[in-house]
Amino acid sequence: MELIEELKTKMIEALNLEEMTPADIDENAPLFGDEGLGLDSIDVLELIVLLERNYGIKIADPKQGKEIFASVRTMADYVAANRTK
Amino acid sequence: MIVKKIGDSMMTPLGFSVEENFAAVMAGRSALRRYESLWGLPFPCVVSLIPDEKLETAFAQEVDTKNLSGKCTKFEKIVLLSAAKAVKQSGIDPSSERVVFILSSTKGNVALLADENPDLERVTPAHTAQMIANYFGNPNRPLTVSNACISGLCAQIEAYRCLKSGQYDTAVVIGADVLSPFIVAGFQSLKALSDEQCRPFSANRKGLNLGEAAAAVVYTVADDVADGWQMVAGAVRNDANHISGPSRTGEGSYRTLMTVLDESGLLANDLACLNVHGTSTLYNDEMEAIAITRAGLNQVPVNAMKGYYGHTLGAAGVLETLLTMRALEKGKIPATRGFDEIGVTMPVPVSSESVDTQKNAFVKLLSGFGGCNAAAAFVNGYGL
Amino acid sequence: MNTRVTYRVRLTPECLEMDGKRVAEAVAGESFLTQLYRMNKMDYPKFFKMDVLCKVGFLASEILLQAEGAERFVPRSDRAVILFNRNSSLHADRTFQQTIANPEDFYPSPSVFVYTLPNIVTGEIAIRNKYHGESSFILLPEKSQEAMNRAIARAFLDPETKSVLTGWVEAVSETEFEATMELVVSS
Numbered sequence: 001m002e003l004i005e006e007l008k009t010k011m012i013e014a015l016n017l018e019e020m021t022p023a024d025i026d027e028n029a030p031l032f033g034d035e036g037l038g039l040d041s042i043d044v045l046e047l048i049v050l051l052e053r054n055y056g057i058k059i060a061d062p063k064q065g066k067e068i069f070a071s072v073r074t075m076a077d078y079v080a081a082n083r084t085k
Numbered sequence: 086m087i088v089k090k091i092g093d094s095m096m097t098p099l100g101f102s103v104e105e106n107f108a109a110v111m112a113g114r115s116a117l118r119r120y121e122s123l124w125g126l127p128f129p130c131v132v133s134l135i136p137d138e139k140l141e142t143a144f145a146q147e148v149d150t151k152n153l154s155g156k157c158t159k160f161e162k163i164v165l166l167s168a169a170k171a172v173k174q175s176g177i178d179p180s181s182e183r184v185v186f187i188l189s190s191t192k193g194n195v196a197l198l199a200d201e202n203p204d205l206e207r208v209t210p211a212h213t214a215q216m217i218a219n220y221f222g223n224p225n226r227p228l229t230v231s232n233a234c235i236s237g238l239c240a241q242i243e244a245y246r247c248l249k250s251g252q253y254d255t256a257v258v259i260g261a262d263v264l265s266p267f268i269v270a271g272f273q274s275l276k277a278l279s280d281e282q283c284r285p286f287s288a289n290r291k292g293l294n295l296g297e298a299a300a301a302v303v304y305t306v307a308d309d310v311a312d313g314w315q316m317v318a319g320a321v322r323n324d325a326n327h328i329s330g331p332s333r334t335g336e337g338s339y340r341t342l343m344t345v346l347d348e349s350g351l352l353a354n355d356l357a358c359l360n361v362h363g364t365s366t367l368y369n370d371e372m373e374a375i376a377i378t379r380a381g382l383n384q385v386p387v388n389a390m391k392g393y394y395g396h397t398l399g400a401a402g403v404l405e406t407l408l409t410m411r412a413l414e415k416g417k418i419p420a421t422r423g424f425d426e427i428g429v430t431m432p433v434p435v436s437s438e439s440v441d442t443q444k445n446a447f448v449k450l451l452s453g454f455g456g457c458n459a460a461a462a463f464v465n466g467y468g469l
Numbered sequence: 470m471n472t473r474v475t476y477r478v479r480l481t482p483e484c485l486e487m488d489g490k491r492v493a494e495a496v497a498g499e500s501f502l503t504q505l506y507r508m509n510k511m512d513y514p515k516f517f518k519m520d521v522l523c524k525v526g527f528l529a530s531e532i533l534l535q536a537e538g539a540e541r542f543v544p545r546s547d548r549a550v551i552l553f554n555r556n557s558s559l560h561a562d563r564t565f566q567q568t569i570a571n572p573e574d575f576y577p578s579p580s581v582f583v584y585t586l587p588n589i590v591t592g593e594i595a596i597r598n599k600y601h602g603e604s605s606f607i608l609l610p611e612k613s614q615e616a617m618n619r620a621i622a623r624a625f626l627d628p629e630t631k632s633v634l635t636g637w638v639e640a641v642s643e644t645e646f647e648a649t650m651e652l653v654v655s656s
Contacts, residue, residue, distance in 0.1 A: 015580070018517035041330050045275060045579035053576045062276050127575060191586060193557075198566040209557045211608035226616045229608035231557055232588045239605060246623035267562075270569045271582035320627060322546065323595040323604040329583045340546060340601055348628065454583060455592030457604050 003076045011072070014050045015043050027072035036071075044069060051075075056084035088248050090314040091255075092175025092303035093407050094167045097394055098133045098296070101143055102170075107411045110419050111439060115393050117282050117294050124266050128273055129280050132264055133296035133395045135163065152220050160194050160263045161213055163299035168217055168259045171301035177255050179221035185253045186227040188214040189240035189260040190399035196265035210399075217259070225253075234362070234453030235321070236260065237402020238461055241302065242319035245461075248306045255306070260403030261299035268398075269295060275329065277366055285363035285389040285421055286370045286435045288428030293364040296395030300403040312466045314410050318348035319461035329454050331368045335376030337458035338450060342380035345448060349462040356385045357444035358418045360409040362451045363389020364396050365423070373450065374429035376458075382448075386440060387433045392422030406449050406463065413465060418442050470625045473656050478533045478636075480505075480525060480648040487536060500643065502528060509535065513597070520561040520584035521646060523593050526552060526638040529648035530594045533634070537652060542599055547631040549603035549624050550591045552650075553617055554639040557587045557608055590638060600634075603627055612637055621653055631655050 008022035017037070029036040032044075039047075044065050051057040057079065059065055068078045095102070098116035099109040109116075116133035123130055137159070144162050147169050157165065168186070172179045179186075193210035197203045206212060214227035230240040237260035244256035262268075272278050272295060279292035304316060322340040324332035332338075346352070359382060361373050377383055390405050397404055412419050418440045425437060445465040452458040479486040482501055485493040493508065495501035502524045506516055511531060519527060530550075534541060561584035568578045583589065588606035595604050603624060609616050617635065624633050636650030 016517045017514070019514060040327065042328075042580050042583055048276075049274070049576050049578060125572065127572075192562075195562055195585075198562060199570070205556075205559065208559060208562065209555060209608060211555050211557070211610045214608070215610040226610060226613060228616075228620070231586065231606050231608050232591075232604075233586045243607075243620075243623070246626045249626055250623050252619055252623070266569060267566060267585075270575075270577040271565065271579075271585065274577035274579040274582050276579075321603040321605060322601055323550075323592065325544070325595045325599045325601050327596070328589050328592045336601060344627075344629065453588075454586055455588040455604065456595060457588060457592065 003080060004072055007072055007076055007079070010050055010054065014046050015039065025072060030071060031069050051079065055079050057082050087307050088245050088304050088316045089307040090302055091305050092171045093301060094170035094174065095298065095300040095404055095407060096135065096163050096167050097298040097404065098135050099393065103407060103411055106408060110393050110408060111417065113420065113422060115282060115422060116296060117395055123269065126266055126269060130269055130273070130278055131280060131282055131294045132269065134264065135297045158194055158197065160261065161216060163263065164188065164213055164217060164259055164261045165220060167261065167299040167301040168257060171303050172221065172257060175303035177303060179223055179257065182224050183254040184223055185225050185247050185256050186214060186218050186223055187240045187244050187256055187258045188217065188227060188229040189236040189258065189403065190229065190262055191231060191233055191236060192262060192268055192398070195267050196263070198267065232453060232457050233455050234396070234398060234401060235451040235457050235459040236399045238319070238449060238451045238459040239321055241316060241402065241406065242321060242459065242461055244304050245316050245319055248304060256304050257301065258304070258403060259299065259301040260400040262398035262400055263297045264295055279365065282423055283365035283391050283395065284423040284425065285365045285391055286427060286429055287424050288426045290365045290367065290370065290428060292366050293391065294395035296397045298394060298397035298400035298404050300400050300407055302403055302407060314463055314465050317462045317464050318345045319459070320344035321457060321459045324456035324458065326456055328456060331372035331452060335372045335379060337456060338373060338376035338452055339379045341458045341460035342376060342382065342448065342450065345460045345462045351446055351462055353382050353385050355444065355446050356448060357413050357442040358386040358388050358409070358447050360405055360447055360449045361387055361389050363391055363421065365391055369452065371429050372452065374431040374433045377433050378431040383431065383433050386418050387435050388418055388421045390419065402449065402451055409447055409449065410463065413442065413445060413447060416441055416443065471656050472625065472653050475652045475654055476533050476536045477651040478529050480529045482644055482646060485532065487532070518580065519593060521643050522558055522560060522587065522638065522640040523584060523590045525640045525646045525648045526590035527593050527597070529636065529638065529650040530634060533650055533652055534598065544599040544601060546601040546629050548600050549627065549630045549633045550594050550600060551603070551605045551607065551620065551624055551633055551635045552591055552638045553607050553609055554587065554637060555609060555611060556639060556641050558585050559641050561585045594634065602630060625655060
């Protein structure tokens with residue numbers, strides 16, 4: 001749970017989601033597409049940097065990101081299982 | 086009144102003249118090399134770099150350093166050198182008030198930002214453009230077109246309009262960019278780079294390679310064109326879709342193609358080839374194939390030159406236009422180096438071998454970040 | 470071709486002027502650009518992702534187009550967006566350079582890198598308004614109305630272009646910027 005909150009805070013900062021607070025982000029909602037946060041391809045790339053910088057996770061292929069970044073929860077699960085720092 | 090080419094030059098890792106470059110392309114040579122850790126960057130990359138030593142020698146021979154204050158950067162050197170060669174070949178008086186200088190560059194001197202105390206005034210390509218105008222004693226304010234990857238074509242379109250509008254009689258267009266950790270790391274962060282040689286339009290393409298180049302062309306107004314190339318149309322359109330992702334429908338590129346065909350009166354059958362962007366990223370090549378098909382040009386041979394040079398950014402539009410002109414003069418459509426098996430959903434005729442042609446017209450196509458797209462049409466002599 | 474300027478907006482860190490009249494002033498607190506975004510009730514969260522050059526150009530265009538009052542967000546290709554400055558994308562360039570300057574903390578930022586091109590602001594305006602017409606960014610060695618007027622006159626040589634959203638948009642830092650934007654139409 002703590003990781004989920006941490007990821008929300010880091011995402012808001014990294015993606016300049018200026019008008020959002022962690023409470024506004026539903027960890028089960030889709031991050032992409034019209035519902036949910038509506039993030040785009042540049043946001044995915046920035047999330048890849050976020051995971052590498054904070055958790056030492058390297059994702060070479062952005063296509064792999066689709067499943068990892070489906071929601072904040074899937075992201076947290078992936079980080080928990082693969083983090084090196 | 087027509088707009089005619091009267092001089093050109095190019096400087097790439099494959100040669101410092103149009104002739105050398107054309108010979109290298111026809112021989113299937115590539116300037117792309119793999120580096121495991123170029124400039125200490127923490128990833129391997131495939132790029133093409135202009136050798137410094139050869140540049141120094143040529144610069145000392147061709148450029149009158151009396152007219153310059155201080156030491157030039159690599160970017161300034163290739164800009165000055167390519168401009169000097171094209172101006173000399175054209176025989177124009179570059180100090181005339183009827184001449185305008187137009188520079189095309191995406192990042193110019195951005196490498197200076199790595200200096201401890203960077204000269205911020207000098208980072209902008211507008212500074213370099215003024216430096217060229219000063220060097221040639223030209224009294225007009227130089228223009229710099231900075232429209233990402235389409236800049237080299239936009240600069241030629243701007244030249245075309247400068248002459249068509251009667252504002253000037255002659256335009257010297259220079260397209261140039263050099264590489265630096267800034268540019269390479271940036272494209273790497275977008276996951277746009279391939280760590281192998283690029284394969285435009287191929288099923289197994291993985292991304293683009295970056296390259297350094299400068300190319301210059303001189304256009305002037307003329308009444309008639311018995312021989313030589315003329316520019317006959319150009320257009321710039323926006324996808325209005327995304328700042329970095331190509332449009333899924335090829336909207337902007339499609340619109341540039343339709344405008345250019347309409348303006349020039351050229352038909353699909355008149356065109357020897359479409360010299361396209363062909364960066365070898367998944368989305369760019371797919372987008373171009375869709376735009377070409379929508380414009381009804383999918384029977385026209387398509388070729389791309391990134392396999393020889395990589396993506397040379399602000400130089401690409403000028404370099405690739407000039408090479409296509411030279412090739413068609415010799416009755417050849419150069420091979421798309423790196424191409425093997427077609428890998429776009431709308432098949433377009435790309436060839437890994439050079440093809441003979443009798444036709445004398447082509448369309449150059451480019452697209453870039455910011456959703457921008459450009460196309461221009463060129464005809465040799467009476468042409469059709 | 471005869472053309473005329475219909476609306477003119479000037480945006481500086483201190484104030485916003487519309488056709489020469491001061492219509493908004495910066496107050497202490499949030500940046501003036503954010504204040505203007507909120508004042509004009511733009512529901513466009515992408516604004517906060519933009520670099521300062523884009524924010525300045527985008528806001529000036531929004532205010533100008535609201536004044537124009539024509540139907541918006543309908544795809545069209547008869548309007549070009551042609552902007553000018555001297556220093557290109559210098560602020561985004563310096564920001565990106567910081568992300569690669571330290572080999573121990575080398576994380577080049579993709580969302581900063583995309584803004585290291587001046588023409589991105591023309592793209593942002595085109596996306597917002599569904600403008601499929603010409604978009605272009607021209608660098609000049611210094612601000613010159615004459616040079617801009619000549620470029621705008623040339624832009625009308627494009628057979629589809631009937632109006633040009635144009636002007637000088639410079640932003641060298643978060644607090645040093647200027648946009649002078651106008652809508653030029655053929656008459």
